[in-house]
Amino acid sequence: MRAAVSRESVLPSADRKLPVAGAGEVRVRVMNQDGAGVVDALGEGVRDLEPGDRVWLWAAETTQDYVVLPRHQAVRMHDYVPFEVGALLGLPALKAHRCLTRATGGPDRLTPGSLAGRTVLIADGAGPIGTAAIQLAKWAGATVEDSAGTPLDTADLDLTPEETANAVAAVAEAVNAGAFRQP
Incomplete structure (x- = not known):
């Protein structure tokens, strides 16, 4: 995956390994490096979301293609919300x-x-x-x-x-x- 990496006054991108969702976590494919995306993978114990669910995120670093975060920081988003x-x-x-x-x-x-x-x-x-x-x-x-x-x-x-x-x-x-x- 690609991720923005802060070095001095520029933000170059770098290749990184795709993160893995651990217990109680979700992996989200971030849309346009903003705080919303689609659930891509679930860690052990996460039962109230499914891959493909649309979510908005809080307290997450979203300057990358995928982000892994605790389940409670990914809030299900209605389909009608862009x-x-x-x-x-x-x-x-x-x-x-x-x-x-x-x-x-x-x-x-x-x-x-x-x-x-x-x-x-x-x-x-x-x-x-x-x-x-x-x-x-x-x-x-x-x-x-x-x-x-x-x-x-x-x-x-x-x-x-x-x-x-x-x-x-x-x-x-x-x-x-x-x-x-x-x-």
């Missing part, structure tokens, strides 16, 4: 969720209406974390302001409103199921 959205659901969505739930008096978990009546200021709403924060805050019922002063519209994501709602629901479903709790 891989590009799956890439946004990993660390950017985790960081956005954390920001939206760590404010004084804020909710511990986001649910529909959990931010109703609140105004949330998102700095850099055009970046991946800001984009995820906007979508999660809107889903949770907040009024959203962006420091860049641009209109906050799902059209900026090149997704239909239904695709955006489905993607946000997938993040919220995983968050609320406890998928992001560190062991």
Whole structure:
């Protein structure tokens, strides 16, 4: 397989052996070096995923063709969610969720209406974390302001409103199921 290897200020690629999934791990073929892909192999004891399942990843090094990681860091992704959205659901969505739930008096978990009546200021709403924060805050019922002063519209994501709602629901479903709790 090919993997990006950091040396000084360049990121050349290098040939590496295909990693093997150990007990409790999954191997994922990463799509376009983003945080989403297709399960390729299962380690011993993994029973709730199958090869071919589409997943988004969190806390994974994805600058390579394949990545092996603990099962709990690969979250099943609905077929209707594009891989590009799956890439946004990993660390950017985790960081956005954390920001939206760590404010004084804020909710511990986001649910529909959990931010109703609140105004949330998102700095850099055009970046991946800001984009995820906007979508999660809107889903949770907040009024959203962006420091860049641009209109906050799902059209900026090149997704239909239904695709955006489905993607946000997938993040919220995983968050609320406890998928992001560190062991």
